Amino acid sequence: MIGVSLVGLGEIGQVHLSALRSSDHIQVSALCDLDEERLNGSCRGEWLTTHFDQILERPDVEAVDICLPHNMHAPLAIRALESGRHVLLEKPMAMTVAECDQVIAAAAAADRVVGVSHNQLFYEPHQMLSKMISDGSIGDLRTIRARLAIGGRYGSWRSDPSQAGGGLLIDAGVHRIYMLQELGGPVVAVSANMDMPGMEESYSIILEFSCGAIGTIDATYHGPSGLFDDQIEVVGTQAILEVAGCEAQFEGFDDGPSLRQWSNGAWETIETSDSWDRSVAKSVQAFFEAVSRGVTPRVDGVTGRSTVAVIEAAYRSAREGIRVELPFA
Numbered sequence: 603m604i605g606v607s608l609v610g611l612g613e614i615g616q617v618h619l620s621a622l623r624s625s626d627h628i629q630v631s632a633l634c635d636l637d638e639e640r641l642n643g644s645c646r647g648e649w650l651t652t653h654f655d656q657i658l659e660r661p662d663v664e665a666v667d668i669c670l671p672h673n674m675h676a677p678l679a680i681r682a683l684e685s686g687r688h689v690l691l692e693k694p695m696a697m698t699v700a701e702c703d704q705v706i707a708a709a710a711a712a713d714r715v716v717g718v719s720h721n722q723l724f725y726e727p728h729q730m731l732s733k734m735i736s737d738g739s740i741g742d743l744r745t746i747r748a749r750l751a752i753g754g755r756y757g758s759w760r761s762d763p764s765q766a767g768g769g770l771l772i773d774a775g776v777h778r779i780y781m782l783q784e785l786g787g788p789v790v791a792v793s794a795n796m797d798m799p800g801m802e803e804s805y806s807i808i809l810e811f812s813c814g815a816i817g818t819i820d821a822t823y824h825g826p827s828g829l830f831d832d833q834i835e836v837v838g839t840q841a842i843l844e845v846a847g848c849e850a851q852f853e854g855f856d857d858g859p860s861l862r863q864w865s866n867g868a869w870e871t872i873e874t875s876d877s878w879d880r881s882v883a884k885s886v887q888a889f890f891e892a893v894s895r896g897v898t899p900r901v902d903g904v905t906g907r908s909t910v911a912v913i914e915a916a917y918r919s920a921r922e923g924i925r926v927e928l929p930f931a
């Protein structure tokens with residue numbers, strides 16, 4: 603059992619809380635949120651506080667799960683790591699690559715583990731997509747098209763770039779970036795267009811993968827009310843694969859087959875059964891189970907940083923009107 607304190611009991615914090623409570627490997631020792639009503643309403647006997655630093659004084663807190671606005675990810679992760687706690691961060695790992703580097707350095711100095719919840723990697727249709735690309739079922743990978751269209755702009759801290767680190771890209775757009783990295787492999791160059799870089803509400807991005815394939819993302823907040831479209835389509839030389847969307851299913855936008863393939867002139871549905879909230883639960887539980895077993899988590903700090911590096915390159919590309927190359931080792 604690993605003792606975990608959850609920090610941030612908002613929208614995603616509640617999904618983390620259910621996942622933490624339902625794992626046999628995790629003891630939820632403490633909860634922290636600035637909002638006392640939310641704190642009390644979430645409590646099932648855990649120790650409660652509105653002050654982050656107080657959880658770091660408790661011996662039963664071995665790890666901290668951070669579900670906070672983006673500007674708090676790096677500073678609070680560093681405080682927790684320096685106090686000897688392992689840290690799971692919600693996406694994105696931090697607002698900049700420089701912040702990610704500080705978090706990684708703090709983890710190394712304290713010999714603790716940092717990970718990031720890239721939950722859609724755990725969504726079964728996405729895992730099947732990844733496997734069918736890597737085992738050659740679709741032939742050679744040529745293009746990956748990722749959509750993100752939402753019916754209305756998110757508010758609260760998300761509308762403040764100083765708290766969010768940007769607009770739609772560094773918020774819901776993060777899932778598109780790490781999924782394309784998962785499916786296409788290392789990204790060697792990024793070209794982006796945005797309506798308002800840093801406060802973007804619509805954008806398009808081209809990713810060039812080291813394997814020679816191309817990834818495209820088009821995204822907007824300005825769809826009709828009720829829309830959530832996060833479909834992914836993969837084109838190979840032998841087949842096309844389509845995932846109807848991970849959050850689309852959760853938001854009730856899509857009720858078609860989760861995964862289908864077109865090859866030899868016909869569409870075929872590939873049976874899968876999973877959901878967005880289960881992908882979050884699996885992602886959270888996998889991190890703490892990896893830490894308990896002393897193995898590297900699926901999304902460690904280096905992987906989390908690589909996603910922020912692509913996001914940062916996209917902002918630079920959009921601001922300067924250039925194609926930005928990324929170092930590829």
Ligand SMILES: NC(=O)c1ccc[n+]([C@@H]2O[C@H](COP(=O)([O-])OP(=O)(O)OC[C@H]3O[C@@H](n4cnc5c(N)ncnc54)[C@H](O)[C@@H]3O)[C@@H](O)[C@H]2O)c1
Pocket residue numbers: 609610611612613614615634635636637640652654669670671672674692693694721758759773882
């Ligand atoms: N994986 C996903 O699909 C997904 C979905 C939603 C949000 N997220 C991510 O989760 C994180 C949180 O987003 P959210 O939608 O849950 O936000 P939210 O606004 O719903 O919740 C944030 C919570 O943090 C609390 N808080 C703020 N500052 C605090 C502090 N200093 N100490 C303690 N508590 C504090 C607030 O009171 C609030 O309860 C972000 O990184 C976001 O990108 C991920």
